[in-house]
Amino acid sequence: MLGNFSYSNPTKLxxxxxxxxxxxxxxxxxxxxxxxxxxxxxxxxxxxxDKVMEILKANGKNVFEDGGVMPNPTVEKLxxxxxxxxxxxxxxxxxxxxxxxxDYAKAxxxxxxxxxxxxxKYYLRMEDVDNEIIPVGCVLTxxxxxSEMNGGSVITNHETKLKIGHVFGENVFPKFxxxxxxxxFTLPKYQMTAGFFDIMSHILEQYFSGEDDSTSDYIMEGLxxxxxxxxxxxxxxxxxxxxxxxxxxxxxxALNTLVAKGKTTDWEVHxxxxxxxxxxxxxxxxxxxxxxxxxxxxLLPYGLxxxxxxxxNVWDVNPDGKTDEETAEEGLSxxxxxxxxxxxxxxxxxxxxxxxxxxxxxxxxxxxxGGYKVLTHDDIITILKKSM
Amino acid sequence: MLGNFSYSNPTKLxxxxxxxxxxxxxxxxxxxxxxxxxxxxxxxxxxxxDKVMEILKANGKNVFEDGGVMPNPTVEKLxxxxxxxxxxxxxxxxxxxxxxxxDYAKAxxxxxxxxxxxxxKYYLRMEDVDNEIIPVGCVLTxxxxxSEMNGGSVITNHETKLKIGHVFGENVFPKFxxxxxxxxFTLPKYQMTAGFFDIMSHILEQYFSGEDDSTSDYIMEGLxxxxxxxxxxxxxxxxxxxxxxxxxxxxxxALNTLVAKGKTTDWEVHxxxxxxxxxxxxxxxxxxxxxxxxxxxxLLPYGLxxxxxxxxNVWDVNPDGKTDEETAEEGLSxxxxxxxxxxxxxxxxxxxxxxxxxxxxxxxxxxxxGGYKVLTHDDIITILKKSM
Numbered sequence: 001m002l003g004n005f006s007y008s009n010p011t012k013l014x015x016x017x018x019x020x021x022x023x024x025x026x027x028x029x030x031x032x033x034x035x036x037x038x039x040x041x042x043x044x045x046x047x048x049x050d051k052v053m054e055i056l057k058a059n060g061k062n063v064f065e066d067g068g069v070m071p072n073p074t075v076e077k078l079x080x081x082x083x084x085x086x087x088x089x090x091x092x093x094x095x096x097x098x099x100x101x102x103d104y105a106k107a108x109x110x111x112x113x114x115x116x117x118x119x120x121k122y123y124l125r126m127e128d129v130d131n132e133i134i135p136v137g138c139v140l141t142x143x144x145x146x147s148e149m150n151g152g153s154v155i156t157n158h159e160t161k162l163k164i165g166h167v168f169g170e171n172v173f174p175k176f177x178x179x180x181x182x183x184x185f186t187l188p189k190y191q192m193t194a195g196f197f198d199i200m201s202h203i204l205e206q207y208f209s210g211e212d213d214s215t216s217d218y219i220m221e222g223l224x225x226x227x228x229x230x231x232x233x234x235x236x237x238x239x240x241x242x243x244x245x246x247x248x249x250x251x252x253x254a255l256n257t258l259v260a261k262g263k264t265t266d267w268e269v270h271x272x273x274x275x276x277x278x279x280x281x282x283x284x285x286x287x288x289x290x291x292x293x294x295x296x297x298x299l300l301p302y303g304l305x306x307x308x309x310x311x312x313n314v315w316d317v318n319p320d321g322k323t324d325e326e327t328a329e330e331g332l333s334x335x336x337x338x339x340x341x342x343x344x345x346x347x348x349x350x351x352x353x354x355x356x357x358x359x360x361x362x363x364x365x366x367x368x369x370g371g372y373k374v375l376t377h378d379d380i381i382t383i384l385k386k387s388m
Numbered sequence: 389m390l391g392n393f394s395y396s397n398p399t400k401l402x403x404x405x406x407x408x409x410x411x412x413x414x415x416x417x418x419x420x421x422x423x424x425x426x427x428x429x430x431x432x433x434x435x436x437x438d439k440v441m442e443i444l445k446a447n448g449k450n451v452f453e454d455g456g457v458m459p460n461p462t463v464e465k466l467x468x469x470x471x472x473x474x475x476x477x478x479x480x481x482x483x484x485x486x487x488x489x490x491d492y493a494k495a496x497x498x499x500x501x502x503x504x505x506x507x508x509k510y511y512l513r514m515e516d517v518d519n520e521i522i523p524v525g526c527v528l529t530x531x532x533x534x535s536e537m538n539g540g541s542v543i544t545n546h547e548t549k550l551k552i553g554h555v556f557g558e559n560v561f562p563k564f565x566x567x568x569x570x571x572x573f574t575l576p577k578y579q580m581t582a583g584f585f586d587i588m589s590h591i592l593e594q595y596f597s598g599e600d601d602s603t604s605d606y607i608m609e610g611l612x613x614x615x616x617x618x619x620x621x622x623x624x625x626x627x628x629x630x631x632x633x634x635x636x637x638x639x640x641x642a643l644n645t646l647v648a649k650g651k652t653t654d655w656e657v658h659x660x661x662x663x664x665x666x667x668x669x670x671x672x673x674x675x676x677x678x679x680x681x682x683x684x685x686x687l688l689p690y691g692l693x694x695x696x697x698x699x700x701n702v703w704d705v706n707p708d709g710k711t712d713e714e715t716a717e718e719g720l721s722x723x724x725x726x727x728x729x730x731x732x733x734x735x736x737x738x739x740x741x742x743x744x745x746x747x748x749x750x751x752x753x754x755x756x757x758g759g760y761k762v763l764t765h766d767d768i769i770t771i772l773k774k775s776m
Contacts, residue, residue: 215637222608225609226607
């Protein structure tokens, strides 16, 4: 564990099949006006909307609807949500959905009392939040982003083709999150597996960085092995409670700050994926799956020992009689087989990327400094071409 | 992940070589009167006492000394500490030491405003705390118990030969804990390795329970592998920052409630160890090391698959061509070699236990129900005899 750091996480989690009932414990802590943020309406079909509304009404809340949050929440939708919150002086924003809805709820929560344009202040200029923040609670229906227990919030501006994620401090974390694994059972397979890979990518972005021996890496190896095991079960039987509950828990702990403590981290796959997302509006997890292997194969010579360790400790590759390169490459081959087994998107063409878009995507990719190589513009083009 | 549960942990951690400086951020949050709890005075020799006092004074605090907290804090000492806190109306109890000092500080914190005898109410009757609690902060100088980020508090009554641990709720958790790995460098080897095994035992007590596939078990395997690796480095070079910092972090996460979430747990080794501790006043971690292997060998047939998994995933035992029993036993043999390498106490005779004490120790052992077998009185005697 390197460096000096502080750790605390203020989000309270309620987990399990009956966890929605805990909403009755949380709601009385907040005022009467609740902004209910949700996505395209699947929660109306599967009954979660009705259950949540019933609890809100039973607790005497005035509910202000804020549906239609899109998979990559836009800056226009953010302005809309802020308007609702201001008009009705909301006391709590309750996000019911996946990571996008949670991200969006956080974006609204910090923007309501922001006197400037929040997109410019909090996303373009990446400033800390210095105004009042409306509390956020989450009822998770889709796993992957970890947004339910962190300060992350990604907003997309289609006009300028920028998809920017800002990781805010603890004051922006949700106050509580309700994690009911059964709420994730009805998700279509494409979204489900995209979420699984999003989780894997969150772990790998933190794992593939640094040369030191850190307990965080061992914890991540455990999370990866559990994820691989449970996701293989879940694609066969999406209603396997044991598997889905493990995955839900892994998603939260993969990105709630713990495993990054005392470590450097990378996040370049997310930077490339977000730039692709701004051009194509593709599902986030699939942008990550489509570029991960080309990126890691490009990176392998620069972080050889870690890639070897990954092969042995996560994919059970036997290193006997092999060069380090061979062992490391075998690890990535195992990962490739696993990704195909899950049916993930393995190239960016399938996401709608054309040759002509590549320079723009590369231009829109933020270059991080914590990975095993700081990418040049040419490196990004090379990786994107290999991803086609 | 099984069952319904909530998770949150209010303790703020400050980690690293310079983490004592963060005391300047925490102290202003509390009133002027600080009770300074510490042990036998080693902090006066290694300079930590002076550094803490300097910061306390710089923050304008009135310091009330409460030294002499013994390795197994007694009920008499608890009464003494409560007297100090009441007399000086203390606003904060600052524990500077290891787990015993933290445990003690928590015991005092809940007893100051308790109108009954706190030993009877909180340890014998195990009641929840319903009175005001004095806030506790910790500066850790010894790792093992995880007391810096949980609600555990063990108090010993030598008169009745009872050593009782009560795991209190979040309101009893320390408000903040300062974890500086360099503060642990000067600890004598016996205490250091006892602490290492205490950590291992905390993990194993939670690992060896349940038949389901739980992410918590994968996390624990990661923690165990990191602990085994770093402790082997630390016994060769106690001032290896990387190793000691990893161990400090593992100790906290082994017992701050995370890895027990969604799991059943055992804790029988601790129950036997605590009963031995009440008879001998032996170092806690060594009571655990002396009984662990006899206990786990006794338990092996009842939890065969988990012991096999432990062998393969933690000790890298190759199961090919072996029966499950052989693989599982080989795992425990690896554990035995490791324990001998660390120089741990491997039998209870060395801790001062005599044949005559065995029935009393067995009588004083609480029987838990989460392990792979609920022990009978005879079972406990059998395990104790094997530990002689």
